[in-house]
Amino acid sequence: MTSKEGHDHQHSQIQKKLENLKIEEVALQQEIQNFLKQKSYLDGKVKGLSRMLPQIKLIRQDAEGLVNSINHISESSENISGKIKVLDRAKSRVEEVQKRVSDLIDLEMCSDGVQKAILDEDYEKGAALIHRFLSIDQSLLKRTASDVEKVSGVLKSVRTLQDAASQLQAIIKHKFDDAVKSNDLHSIERFFKIFPLIGMHDEGIRDFCEYLSSKLEETAQKNLTTALNTPIADKRYNIIYADTLTLLYEGIARMINVHQPLIETYYGPGKLLSAVKILQKECDKQTKRIVGEFLKNRNVNKRISQITEISRMSSSSSFSKLEKIDPKDLDILIAEITIMHSRAELYINFIKGKVTNDIEVGITEIEDRVKQFDVLESLVKNSQLAQSKHELLGFYLRLEQYFMEESINKAVSLDSVDQGQYVSSMVDDTFFIIKKCIRRATSTGSLDGICAIINNACRVLESDYCSILRSKLKQGYPSGYLDLTQAYNVLQTSIQQGRLQPGDTEVARTAFIVALNNADTSNEYVDTLCDRVLLEIVQAMPSMKENDRGKLESCLSGLSSVTTALKEVIDYGLQQLRSSAIKPRVTSWIDGFINVNHQLSEEELSAYEAGETFIQTLIMNLETLLLPFKEVLTPSNYDSLITVVTTEITLRFEKVILKSSFNRLGGLVLDKEVRSLSGYLTASTSWSVRDKFARLTQIATVLNLEKVSEISDYWGDHDGALTWRLTPSELRSVMALRSDFKIEDIRRLKL
Numbered sequence: 001m002t003s004k005e006g007h008d009h010q011h012s013q014i015q016k017k018l019e020n021l022k023i024e025e026v027a028l029q030q031e032i033q034n035f036l037k038q039k040s041y042l043d044g045k046v047k048g049l050s051r052m053l054p055q056i057k058l059i060r061q062d063a064e065g066l067v068n069s070i071n072h073i074s075e076s077s078e079n080i081s082g083k084i085k086v087l088d089r090a091k092s093r094v095e096e097v098q099k100r101v102s103d104l105i106d107l108e109m110c111s112d113g114v115q116k117a118i119l120d121e122d123y124e125k126g127a128a129l130i131h132r133f134l135s136i137d138q139s140l141l142k143r144t145a146s147d148v149e150k151v152s153g154v155l156k157s158v159r160t161l162q163d164a165a166s167q168l169q170a171i172i173k174h175k176f177d178d179a180v181k182s183n184d185l186h187s188i189e190r191f192f193k194i195f196p197l198i199g200m201h202d203e204g205i206r207d208f209c210e211y212l213s214s215k216l217e218e219t220a221q222k223n224l225t226t227a228l229n230t231p232i233a234d235k236r237y238n239i240i241y242a243d244t245l246t247l248l249y250e251g252i253a254r255m256i257n258v259h260q261p262l263i264e265t266y267y268g269p270g271k272l273l274s275a276v277k278i279l280q281k282e283c284d285k286q287t288k289r290i291v292g293e294f295l296k297n298r299n300v301n302k303r304i305s306q307i308t309e310i311s312r313m314s315s316s317s318s319f320s321k322l323e324k325i326d327p328k329d330l331d332i333l334i335a336e337i338t339i340m341h342s343r344a345e346l347y348i349n350f351i352k353g354k355v356t357n358d359i360e361v362g363i364t365e366i367e368d369r370v371k372q373f374d375v376l377e378s379l380v381k382n383s384q385l386a387q388s389k390h391e392l393l394g395f396y397l398r399l400e401q402y403f404m405e406e407s408i409n410k411a412v413s414l415d416s417v418d419q420g421q422y423v424s425s426m427v428d429d430t431f432f433i434i435k436k437c438i439r440r441a442t443s444t445g446s447l448d449g450i451c452a453i454i455n456n457a458c459r460v461l462e463s464d465y466c467s468i469l470r471s472k473l474k475q476g477y478p479s480g481y482l483d484l485t486q487a488y489n490v491l492q493t494s495i496q497q498g499r500l501q502p503g504d505t506e507v508a509r510t511a512f513i514v515a516l517n518n519a520d521t522s523n524e525y526v527d528t529l530c531d532r533v534l535l536e537i538v539q540a541m542p543s544m545k546e547n548d549r550g551k552l553e554s555c556l557s558g559l560s561s562v563t564t565a566l567k568e569v570i571d572y573g574l575q576q577l578r579s580s581a582i583k584p585r586v587t588s589w590i591d592g593f594i595n596v597n598h599q600l601s602e603e604e605l606s607a608y609e610a611g612e613t614f615i616q617t618l619i620m621n622l623e624t625l626l627l628p629f630k631e632v633l634t635p636s637n638y639d640s641l642i643t644v645v646t647t648e649i650t651l652r653f654e655k656v657i658l659k660s661s662f663n664r665l666g667g668l669v670l671d672k673e674v675r676s677l678s679g680y681l682t683a684s685t686s687w688s689v690r691d692k693f694a695r696l697t698q699i700a701t702v703l704n705l706e707k708v709s710e711i712s713d714y715w716g717d718h719d720g721a722l723t724w725r726l727t728p729s730e731l732r733s734v735m736a737l738r739s740d741f742k743i744e745d746i747r748r749l750k751l
Contacts (some may be wrong), residue, residue: 169198173207180211193266201267202274209278212255216248216279220286223247224293238332241294242339248286249347252279256354270362273355273372277379280351284384287344291388294340298333300395307402327406330399337396338444344389345445348380393449400437401456407433408460412468417510422632423517430465431525438533442540447548450537451555461526461562466569469522472515473573478505479581513632516573520634523566530559570640578644581625586648589621593656598666599739605665615673619680622649626684635686642685646692649677654696657703658733663740667703674700695725702726702734708745711735715751 172194179187188211195204227240236243256276263271295301306325355376363369380386411429418425434457441453534556538544544552596614597604626645630638653674662670678693705711711731715724726734728751735746 169200172198172200173203176207180207180214189262192262196267201271205263205267205271205274206278208259209275212259213279213282216251216255216282217286219251220244220248220290224286224290227290228293228297239336239339241290241298242336242343245287245290245340246343248283248290249343249350252283253347253350255279256351260354260358264358264362268362269358270372272358273376273379276351276355280379280383280385283347287385287388291340291392294336295395298336300333303330303333304395304398307398310402324406325402327403327410330403334396334399334403334440337392337399338440341389341392341396341444341446341449344385344392348385348389352376352380393444393446396444397449397452400441400453404433404437404453404456405460405464408465417514422510422513423521423634424514427518427521427525430461431522431529434461435529435532439536442537445541447541447544447552451551454533454555455558458558458562461522462565465522466519466562466565469515469519469566469569470572472511473519473569473576475508475512477512477577477580478508479584512573512576513629516570516577516637517632517634519566519569519573520637523563523570524636526559526562526566530556570637574637574640574644577641578648582641582645582648585621585625586645587652589618590649590652590656592617593653594659598660598670599663600665600669602665605669608669613669613673615676619677622680639685639687642681643687643689643692646681646689649681650692650696653677654699657696657699658737660737661739662703662737664704664706664738667700667705667738671700671704694723698724698726699734702731703738705735705738708735708741708749711749711751 172191176188176191176195178184179191188208192204192208195201195207223244227244230237230240234240256272256279259275260272263275303325310324356373359369359372359376363372408430411426411433414429415424415426417423437453438450438457441450444450534553537552538549541548593614597608600608622645626642629641633641657670674693674696678690678697681689681693701714702711715731724731731751732746732749735741736743
């Protein structure tokens with residue numbers, strides 16, 4: 001770098017520093033100006049503070065005095081606290097000394113009295129002395145022995161009491177066993193109360209519950225023997241095994257209710273589970289024995305095998321040789337199984353409730369409580385009782401399924417119609433059977449069993465029952481014929497389709513109507529069944545959990561598929577009715593519209609209206625056709641029939657209109673006739689059929705226009721009051737039916 005370049009660089013640096021200094025100078029001047037502006041304000045504040053100085057000095061003096069007082073109090077508190085700690089230590093030592101002295105006194109007293117109590121056979125007193133000895137802190141007792149001068153005396157008393165405890169434990173155990181052998185209930189309870197005093201809690205509960213179990217076994221065996229020897233003529237013969245099982249569970253429940261206060265008083269709360277474990281072993285044993293005798297003597301397995309074989313052979317050629325079981329023969333058996341299952345369910349709920357309450361009261365630690373609950377759940381789940389209950393439920397479901405299916409088949413085979421009735425007996429009988437089966441399932445107390453029976457009911461109704469109704473409707477409705485040609489054609493069709501049946505025509509008509517009404521009545525019954533079943537189950541199982549209720553409602557929703565199947569059957573029947581009784585007549589009647597003049601003069605219009613008009617004749621014919629059906633069909637089926645008739649009429653009427661030609665007066669007559677027909681059919685049903693007349697009404701409106709351009713008043717309806725069902729092309733075709741409308745005007749319309 002040359003000297004000139006160096007000089008230039010230094011000059012630029014100096015310039016930058018100068019500029020920075022100028023900027024700082026400007027900032028400082030601005031700051032000074034701000035301070036000067038605040039001078040008067042700050043002077044006022046300073047003067048105010050000057051006036052407050054005397055007060056501040058007084059406050060300072062008071063604060064210093066307060067600090068001195070606090071320091072003095074703090075020192076005094078520390079001194080007092082130290083003295084209190086000393087007193088606490090002295091007090092605790094005094095209490096310890098008192099306890100040790102009390103223990104020594106009790107020890108000597110227990111040692112002196114225990115042997116005498118044993119010799120006098122005053123076992124309660126001896127047990128109380130041992131209990132006092134065992135409640136003394138043994139580590140504290142050893143320390144006391146090492147502190148006192150007469151160490152050997154203390155140790156001797158301890159050894160004496162230890163020997164006495166062992167001796168008394170052996171004596172109480174022996175006396176309890178002797179009391180059990182001699183069945184001395186008073187002595188049994190006496191020694192049972194002594195067990196916990198001498199530290200034998202588990203042994204006491206075990207021995208006592210084993211004694212109770214022996215009494216259970218004895219009573220259960222006696223009850224079972226009585227059941228096996230019950231004569232057939234006895235009124236309770238058909239439920240004697242259910243009674244025997246009920247007596248067993250009631251006996252155990254009575255034992256628990258009677259002895260729980262005893263256990264809780266002398267052994268403490270939280271011990272009931274230990275007792276129930278032992279009693280449950282005997283319960284399982286006796287349950288298995290009773291259920292085994294029931295299955296053997298009621299031939300349950302044999303009947304299940306027969307039902308299985310019947311189901312397996314139902315589609316084979318040898319099925320006719322296999323004798324079916326009358327469902328009536330199973331009714332009593334199924335009832336007994338439901339009672340047995342419900343009793344087992346009630347007993348399990350009783351045990352769970354009792355033990356759960358005892359655990360909640362007696363065990364405070366959450367972790368220990370959860371462990372006990374797990375033990376209880378495992379005890380119930382893995383018990384022979386639970387297995388027997390599950391086995392009974394399986395038998396019940398298989399038998400109930402067969403009972404439902406065969407009873408419904410029997411109801412169908414014995415179907416009859418009372419005079420003047422158009423719903424047959426099979427409907428009431430079928431739904432009586434289904435309600436009976438579901439109510440019986442409810443009495444078992446098993447939600448899974450209830451759902452299984454409901455699902456089976458849905459299956460039977462949806463498949464078998466609906467198939468029977470459809471097969472009856474498939475025979476068709478013999479409605480009679482208008483002429484020989486039609487009769488011949490229908491006859492040929494029936495022969496080709498295999499539907500020609502011998503017998504009276506009126507009988508066939510009644511059978512068809514009854515089947516159609518049966519389907520509609522069954523549909524109503526299904527809706528009622530769903531609501532009633534839910535209510536009855538909720539009432540029978542008030543403690544049902546929310547998840548279980550959801551499961552039940554989901555199961556009941558399956559009945560909607562039955563409703564759908566029944567509606568399909570009804571639709572099928574109505575279409576059969578339409579093809580045989582409605583369509584041939586409606587077609588013949590409406591086709592006569594073509595032969596009527598629709599290009600009328602004023603004179604012709606007056607003459608036409610003065611006579612019997614086409615629409616009057618049509619309505620009269622419809623009245624004649626529909627009145628017999630109104631008398632025999634259910635209200636819902638009749639409304640459905642009106643809908644079918646309306647659909648058929650509007651479709652056929654539209655076709656014949658498109659084959660006719662009109663002038664202004666002819667269009668006016670048509671508009672009146674369509675309105676009259678619509679009014680008649682609307683008044684004939686509680687359902688709305690005006691929508692079926694939408695196209696026909698619009699056609700009549702178009703044909704009633706005075707001129708072509710008038711259509712714009714209707715077609716351009718921006719208020720949405722009229723929704724056109726005719727397309728622009730169809731609209732032009734309809735307008736072309738007016739002989740007084742020019743084709744050029746119609747084509748020029750902007751639609």
